[in-house]
Amino acid sequence: MxxxxxxxxxxxxxxxxxxxxxxxxxxxxxxxxxxxxxxxxxxxxxxxxxxxxxxxxxxxxxxxxxxxxxxxxxxxxxxxxxxxxxxxxxxxxxxxxxxxxxxxxxxxxxxxxxxxxxxxxxxxxxxxxxxxxxxxxxxxxxxxxxxxxxxxxxxxxxxxxxxxxxxxxxFQSPYYLSQEEIIRVIQWGLIGDNVIAGEEELKKIPLKEYQNILNLSYEHPVTGMFKLNTQHKDFFQRFLSHKMDFSTYEYYLWCND
Structure with missing residues (x-):
């Protein structure tokens, strides 16, 4: 914001x-x-x-x-x-x-x-x-x-x-976050399993790039959780040491403080 x-x-x-x-x-x-x-x-x-x-x-x-x-x-x-x-x-x-x-x-x-x-x-x-x-x-x-x-x-x-x-x-809303306060993390777990198997924090990605890859408007602060699919793989893989494997894992982008 x-x-x-x-x-x-x-x-x-x-x-x-x-x-x-x-x-x-x-x-x-x-x-x-x-x-x-x-x-x-x-x-x-x-x-x-x-x-x-x-x-x-x-x-x-x-x-x-x-x-x-x-x-x-x-x-x-x-x-x-x-x-x-x-x-x-x-x-x-x-x-x-x-x-x-x-x-x-x-x-x-x-x-x-x-x-x-x-x-x-x-x-x-x-x-x-x-x-x-x-x-x-x-x-x-x-x-x-x-x-x-x-x-x-x-x-x-x-x-x-x-x-x-x-x-x-x-009173300031605890849900009102500046971009500097938001932590964005890729989480993954085995398909069909609710247990998080691993996660990595993303850094130095401009807000506009998140909005573009997730097909969000310029108004969206990119907070919340987003399920990722193979169309997102090439973009996010550049920022991860983990090798993304959509045949084995489900991936989510989690954005909160």
């Missing part, structure tokens, strides 16, 4: 009064996932209706930040699909409209699809980040954490979040 996003916030349902000196949230009895629906917290059963109220607060907050940022579309990065992992007992979290959303890495999405996509993320059916390069990002973390960055003070969006029971803290 070539320019710093001016304002960044952590937006959650968690009251910062319950954080310790290290910023850790200390209230153990609190739900952190839609899959906590039906469990008991502080002597009260956590219901689907209660969940929906909080989910709506998050999504409405996102929409207001987008409106104040004046962007017209968003790009999907770091896409992971978890829909196939949903057990039958949680099928009530899956809505018919979800099947009409077909996302791809680096895809540009219309604003009208943002509520549905964010709902799928919050329900852990997919994972992705949304951004407009150097203008806006929306990041989701574990345990119902959300981070938003824009170049506007976004006072209306912040007030909306607070009025809907959320807490807004000035």
């Amino acid at each position: 070539s320019h710093e996003i001016k304002y960044q916030w952590r937006i959650t349902k968690y009251n910062p009064d319950f954080r310790d000196e290290n910023g850790h949230y200390t209230r153990v009895e609190d739900w952190t996932s839609p899959y906590d629906i039906g469990k008991t917290f502080n002597g009260q059963a956590f219901t689907f209706e209660q969940y929906l109220r909080v989910e709506s607060a998050y999504i409405n907050t996102i929409l207001m930040f987008i409106k104040e940022s004046k962007v017209k579309s968003l790009r999907v990065i770091w896409l992971e699909n978890h829909k196939s992992k949903v057990q039958r007992k949680w099928q009530f979290l899956y809505e018919d409209e979800f099947q009409h959303i077909q996302l791809e890495e680096d895809m540009v999405i219309n604003l009208e699809d943002v509520p549905t996509i964010c709902k799928m993320i919050l329900r852990e059916l997919i994972y992705c980040q949304l951004l407009v390069k150097d203008q806006l990002f929306i990041h989701f973390g574990w345990d119902y954490y959300m981070y938003i960055g824009t170049n506007y003070q976004s006072t209306v969006a912040i007030d909306l979040a607070i009025n809907n029971g959320l807490y807004v803290e000035s």
Whole structure:
């Protein structure tokens, strides 16, 4: 990311009064996932209706930040699909409209699809980040954490979040990485085996070259994981001591801090 996003916030349902000196949230009895629906917290059963109220607060907050940022579309990065992992007992979290959303890495999405996509993320059916390069990002973390960055003070969006029971803290997203912070590694394992057999770090490859070989837009920061195929072999082999063998191994490019 070539320019710093001016304002960044952590937006959650968690009251910062319950954080310790290290910023850790200390209230153990609190739900952190839609899959906590039906469990008991502080002597009260956590219901689907209660969940929906909080989910709506998050999504409405996102929409207001987008409106104040004046962007017209968003790009999907770091896409992971978890829909196939949903057990039958949680099928009530899956809505018919979800099947009409077909996302791809680096895809540009219309604003009208943002509520549905964010709902799928919050329900852990997919994972992705949304951004407009150097203008806006929306990041989701574990345990119902959300981070938003824009170049506007976004006072209306912040007030909306607070009025809907959320807490807004000035906070740099842990997912907001400069190119200098990103470590890119080639990992490989035997075909059909989930165990990593080896890895090598890549160095001194310009961002534009990654974008070109992976067929990504100039907006994509090349973070996340990418499965490689034989078309990528000649490019990456130049930077590896390991001799790539796609008949034996599966290869992935992993990019994170």
